[in-house]
Amino acid sequence: MSYDIPAKSEVAEKIMTRIGVLTSGGDAPGMNAALRACVRCGTDAGFSMFGIARGYSGLISGDVTVLDNRAVGGIIERGGTLLRSARSKEFMTDAGQQKALARIEEHGLDGLIVIGGNGSLRGAKRLCEMGVRTMGIPASIDNDVPESTMAIGVDTALNTVVECLDRLRDTAIAHERAFVVEVMGRESGYIALMGGLAGGAEIILLPEMPESLEAVARSVQSGMSLGKSHSIIVVAEGFKPPDMAPTFASSARAICSHLDTLGNVESRLTILGHLQRGGSPTAFDRILASRFGEAAIQALTAGSTGRMLRYDGRDIAAVDYAALDTPCSNVDPDILRLADIVAH
Numbered sequence: 122m123s124y125d126i127p128a129k130s131e132v133a134e135k136i137m138t139r140i141g142v143l144t145s146g147g148d149a150p151g152m153n154a155a156l157r158a159c160v161r162c163g164t165d166a167g168f169s170m171f172g173i174a175r176g177y178s179g180l181i182s183g184d185v186t187v188l189d190n191r192a193v194g195g196i197i198e199r200g201g202t203l204l205r206s207a208r209s210k211e212f213m214t215d216a217g218q219q220k221a222l223a224r225i226e227e228h229g230l231d232g233l234i235v236i237g238g239n240g241s242l243r244g245a246k247r248l249c250e251m252g253v254r255t256m257g258i259p260a261s262i263d264n265d266v267p268e269s270t271m272a273i274g275v276d277t278a279l280n281t282v283v284e285c286l287d288r289l290r291d292t293a294i295a296h297e298r299a300f301v302v303e304v305m306g307r308e309s310g311y312i313a314l315m316g317g318l319a320g321g322a323e324i325i326l327l328p329e330m331p332e333s334l335e336a337v338a339r340s341v342q343s344g345m346s347l348g349k350s351h352s353i354i355v356v357a358e359g360f361k362p363p364d365m366a367p368t369f370a371s372s373a374r375a376i377c378s379h380l381d382t383l384g385n386v387e388s389r390l391t392i393l394g395h396l397q398r399g400g401s402p403t404a405f406d407r408i409l410a411s412r413f414g415e416a417a418i419q420a421l422t423a424g425s426t427g428r429m430l431r432y433d434g435r436d437i438a439a440v441d442y443a444a445l446d447t448p449c450s451n452v453d454p455d456i457l458r459l460a461d462i463v464a465h
């Protein structure tokens with residue numbers, strides 16, 4: 122169930138004064154734009170805004186500083202996060218969560234905005250259960266946050282992938298090779314699917330849809346029989362072919378090795394890795410992030426006791442954290458079918 126975010130004119134009497142913001146988990150281009158909007162919309166609403174460094178690790182250690190409008194100047198165009206981020210093992214423990222709660226109380230924070238992916242938003246849900254007013258903003262290039270059709274950072278990551286695939290296609294054509302390109306996405310194949318479609322990949326391999334190495338080889342050779350002298354094979358890092366020997370460090374390496382045994386296919390491997398997490402956020406991500414920041418402040422101002430936000434392709438609304446209990450896949454098999462048709 123989603124809840125409309127009340128317009129500013131409808132909000133109840135301000136019941137909060139001090140709001141903290143943290144960024145957590147894998148960083149995503151646009152996190153800074155979200156932080157900037159949280160701080161400036163919060164200041165506009167009359168709040169004192171605080172930045173918490175290094176996600177839940179910094180919350181536990183009390184690394185909290187005041188953020189005024191000037192502190193978030195000149196960051197909308199920057200990737201990464203001014204606050205830095207972390208994956209906190211300590212916060213996964215009850216003791217760590219109690220320490221975080223104690224820090225929140227010590228700093229007199231009336232509300233907390235968490236910008237991050239599923240794990241980070243589950244942390245916000247936990248703090249909400251402990252009595253903290255939290256708002257969760259989806260930010261993960263994997264785009265696997267339930268309810269939201271797009272999270273912050275996804276559009277920028279996709280554009281990075283497409284630029285890389287365009288460059289690789291030049292050399293693949295020149296040398297008539299098969300390029301195996303590993304992209305991020307441990308459980309979610311969204312980057313592989315949408316980046317592959319936009320980049321014209323001949324083959325797209327997703328964690329959600331396992332295929333054997335044999336089947337991949339047959340696809341490459343089928344393309345060759347249609348006159349294709351090269352191929353771009355985009356594989357999500359979480360893709361696992363059932364016939365892969367356990368000795369391989371990654372499926373992408375196993376695919377290359379298998380193609381080389383065919384005798385008529387020369388392959389090369391490129392792992393895009395953390396290139397997909399950096400870079401200046403696109404206009405889409407800057408706008409989405411700014412809207413999420415405003416909505417988080419509006420929801421807290423209106424007295425929300427705690428929810429996460431979602432974008433439905435047009436509007437932003439608040440949804441219960443319970444949505445996190447239902448695994449999400451923004452991977453559409455019809456898109457995979459389209460990508461296959463238009464690549465041959």
Ligand code: F6P
Nearest residue numbers: 147238261262263305306307398
């Ligand atoms: O969750 C986003 C993500 O980029 C995944 O796609 C990737 O597998 C993971 O983070 C990498 O984590 P780390 O930055 O800790 O190596």
